[in-house]
Amino acid sequence: MADCLFCNIIAEKIPARTVYEDERVVAFHDAYPSAPLHILIVPRHHVPTLNDIPDGDDILTHIGKVARKIAEDHGIAESGYRFVINVNKGGGQVIFHLHAHIMAGNDFGMKIILAGIGVSIAWRKLVSWIRPRS
Amino acid sequence: MSSAIDECIFCKIIEGTIPSEKVYEDELVVAFWDANPVRPVHILIVPREHISTLNDVPAENQILAHIGQVVVKIARDFGVADSGYRFFINVNKGGGQVVFHLHAHLIAKKEDVRS
Numbered sequence: 001m002a003d004c005l006f007c008n009i010i011a012e013k014i015p016a017r018t019v020y021e022d023e024r025v026v027a028f029h030d031a032y033p034s035a036p037l038h039i040l041i042v043p044r045h046h047v048p049t050l051n052d053i054p055d056g057d058d059i060l061t062h063i064g065k066v067a068r069k070i071a072e073d074h075g076i077a078e079s080g081y082r083f084v085i086n087v088n089k090g091g092g093q094v095i096f097h098l099h100a101h102i103m104a105g106n107d108f109g110m111k112i113i114l115a116g117i118g119v120s121i122a123w124r125k126l127v128s129w130i131r132p133r134s
Numbered sequence: 135m136s137s138a139i140d141e142c143i144f145c146k147i148i149e150g151t152i153p154s155e156k157v158y159e160d161e162l163v164v165a166f167w168d169a170n171p172v173r174p175v176h177i178l179i180v181p182r183e184h185i186s187t188l189n190d191v192p193a194e195n196q197i198l199a200h201i202g203q204v205v206v207k208i209a210r211d212f213g214v215a216d217s218g219y220r221f222f223i224n225v226n227k228g229g230g231q232v233v234f235h236l237h238a239h240l241i242a243k244k245e246d247v248r249s
Contacts, residue, residue: 060202085221090243
């Protein structure tokens with residue numbers, strides 16, 4: 001589809017940092033990574049969402065195999081990674097061309113929460129040190 | 135390896151020795167409510183065959199395509215297919231996998247779904 005970002009990446013009209021490709025899928029780094037390693041696996045055939053995969057189409061099995069290969073190539077297969085497909089707007093899908101996310105590395109959300117807890121503990125200690133209760 | 139399967143909570147749920155709130159089952163997979171849901175809809179789709187992680191799915195095994203079809207079916211049944219949902223698989227410890235029997239999560243925000 002002419003106005004689809006991922007179709008244009010697959011057609012090499014828009015550049016991307018490709019890490020893998022074969023006759024059925026292309027995989028490249030997410031342009032706006034939300035994890036230290038964030039790769040998208042995209043079928044060459046334009047399917048809008050997971051809901052739209054035709055019955056009997058084994059593309060998801062192939063995407064799973066490619067996910068494992070990419071995880072092995074990046075040394076995260078054993079340490080761990082997340083395989084995610086967001087479906088439609090409420091599921092967080094932004095580009096309406098089916099794609100799977102491979103994400104690995106630090107969990108920044110948890111780091112922010114832990115940092116927040118650390119700061120609040122330090123603040124309470126500081127306050128009790130400046131104004132000790134009698 | 136057999137001891138790992140003997141200890142597997144999902145194998146016990148599939149056998150029925152541990153209770154669960156099932157929403158779907160067929161000859162290949164069982165789907166049930168997550169015991170500790172993180173969203174108003176939080177369903178786990180689990181293959182009957184004990185496969186530890188996504189990395190361990192054999193090359194010719196079509197289970198992932200089947201899991202995808204079941205996820206879409208359940209999303210439609212719960213009325214979240216068009217509004218939206220997330221389908222994810224955590225792989226190994228660093229990916230957040232807790233139970234080492236392959237499973238896919240389906241989560242959605244829709245409220246009052248259980249009633």
